Amino acid sequence: MEPKLKYGLGSTTVRAEARLRWLDQEGQRQDDAEFRELSLSGQGWMMAWRLGAQQVNWGRMDILRVIDTLNPVDQHDVFYLDVPETKRSLPMANLEWQFDADTLQFIVAPVVPVDKLPREVSGLPVSINKPDSSVKNATVAVRYGFENAGWNADVIAVKGWNATPILTPRLGAHGPYLEGTLRRHDRLGFSADKPIGGFVLRLEGVYSLLGSEARSRTPLERRLELGAGADIRWGPWFLAVQALGELKLNHEPLEASRRGTSYLSAILQRKWAQDRINTRVVHITDTQDHASWNSLQASYEIDARQEIKLQADFFRGRSTVSFGAFNARSRVAISHRLEY
Structure with missing residues (x-):
């Protein structure tokens, strides 16, 4: 069940959407309720703004995300539903300026994103060590969108977190369990598309620097992801x-x-x-x-x-x-x- 509300208050719009679920998956009972969105939005001072729990949809790749990683995902639904439906909302301030064909978007999210995992993985309970919400742990992201030579393109920079925890076996007072830790995830990337003849060419890439959460002692890691695709209609x-x-x-x-x-x-x-x-x-x-x-x-x-x-x-x-x-x-x- 997904009750929704949209209400206008002058130049401000209130949006609320919740999701209530009763799941029985792989022998595990999963009953939950969470907000898909709870935000205020409007326009003013030459910009559009949205405050509160929301989703940001960046990038042009289907199925697998390359630069579209600001929001965590619900791993119960990660394949069954389209990407926007699997993503979880994240409280943030979302500001966007429009300059003719150019766009500048600035995002600050004070809450550390964490994927929603099953209660048990491989028969072991999961416990996540989530960093505290603070200015130091906030996610900051910038997107600059522009058009050039028929291309629609975005350049993005993110200083944030990898929302998928690293699971490590531990032995606790009540037996073995899996401890999940998060890593810093700083990214610089691009996304672009261009109509060419009867199809649309898509390109996307990102350079990532994955740091270590203090308790995990995971070594620094550098990654390069590149994607290309084509949309064809006949x-x-x-x-x-x-x-x-x-x-x-x-x-x-x-x-x-x-x-x-x-x-x-x-x-x-x-x-x-x-x-x-x-x-x-x-x-x-x-x-x-x-x-x-x-x-x-x-x-x-x-x-x-x-x-x-x-x-x-x-x-x-x-x-x-x-x-x-x-x-x-x-x-x-x-x-x-x-x-x-």
Whole structure:
């Protein structure tokens, strides 16, 4: 259930959206309630502003995020739903200035972002050591958007946190458990697209410097991620293909982890019956581990407020790598959405 509220107060708009869930997934009961958004927004002093819990959607890549990492995600839904639906809100001040075709956006988030993990992973309870909210631990981000030679482009800089905890086995008073720690995550990146003939070219890249949280003593790590893709339309069909590579720049020969990873993805979509029926096929492969995720989706819009959706998700690969770790989440599901 997702109750929503939007109310105008003069030049200010109040937005509130909550999500209430009752889940039984992989033998674990997960009942929760959280705000998807709770914010005030408006315009003034030559800028648009929004204060409160919200989401920021940056970047042009589908499925896998490259520069779109400000908000944490709910790992219960990380594959079943579209990226904006899996992201959790984060309290922040969001300011944006428009200068003709150029845009300057400035964000400050005082709360440290943390992905929502299951209560247990591999049969062990999870405990997260989250840094305190403070000025020192705040996330600061800047985006500059511009147009040049037919390109729509953004340049971003972020001083923040990697929201996905590193899990380390520990032995406590009540037995073994997994301790999660967070690392600093400072990033400099770009995102751009350009229509060329009958398709749209997308490019994205980011250089990341991952520091260490004091208690984890994790060594400094430098990464480079590059992505490229193309959107192609012909008649009622739509195809998006993308490639993403990640390279660890300070990789040591004796490290247990690999030097890099790469992914290939494709989305094929078509609408039928005056756009009331939508079919979608998603495929993504981890080329190093030969692991994959395949999703088949079909939805029917009964009317403007009702939709029926059928979805099948299949994960393949060894249980210790990427998509193979989600083998137990392969499923077939049918849902009925009702808005009123």
